[in-house]
Amino acid sequence: xxxxxEALLKNLEQVELSNxxxxxxxxxxxxxxxxxxxxxxxQLTGDSKWEVCGEDEDETCISxxxxxLNANKNNDIKVEKSILKTAPKLAEVTLYHxxxxxxxxxxxxxxxGSLTSxxxxxxxxxxxxxxxxxxxxxx
Numbered sequence: 001x002x003x004x005x006e007a008l009l010k011n012l013e014q015v016e017l018s019n020x021x022x023x024x025x026x027x028x029x030x031x032x033x034x035x036x037x038x039x040x041x042x043q044l045t046g047d048s049k050w051e052v053c054g055e056d057e058d059e060t061c062i063s064x065x066x067x068x069l070n071a072n073k074n075n076d077i078k079v080e081k082s083i084l085k086t087a088p089k090l091a092e093v094t095l096y097h098x099x100x101x102x103x104x105x106x107x108x109x110x111x112x113g114s115l116t117s118x119x120x121x122x123x124x125x126x127x128x129x130x131x132x133x134x135x136x137x138x139x
Contacts, residue, residue, distance in 0.1 A: 028130035033116060033123060037064055037093055040122035044103060044110045047089065061096040 038050040047068050054065035068089040091105040099116035102109065115123050127136040 029136060030128045030130050031099075032126045032128065033095070033099065034126065035095065035115065035120075035124075036122040037066060040120055041066055041091055041093065041103070041105070043120065043122060045089070045091075045105055050091065060098075061094050063092060063094045066091040066093065 037052055041050040042048055049069035050066045051069050052064050053067050056063045056065075068091075089106055091103065094102045095115065096102075099114055101111060101113065101115040103111035116125060127138060128134065129136060
């Protein structure tokens, strides 16, 4: 076969492949990220229990305020016969709609990156058909 024939055959194969219809690929899908915020914060900080105490939504993100539970059990400071109670730690978790996340605890950044890249067992991705709401299973 000549080089010209090979090139023509290759071009025909490319045209056939590009004409191939992928109807499932043209359907809109919704990607939903579910995050166990207290569990994730416990994983990041090593502190056992956190609770969500506030939420603020924006066009591009959702921010959650969390506070450490039972902070005084581990953080009591004994001075002579009195016990000084320390304030519970405060955290802010911002989840952006594009899968990016930022976690600050007591003003210090603990996490700054993609939540959807498998960085935590506390985050789960689910996909759904936008029209029907039926789940999509990816292999």
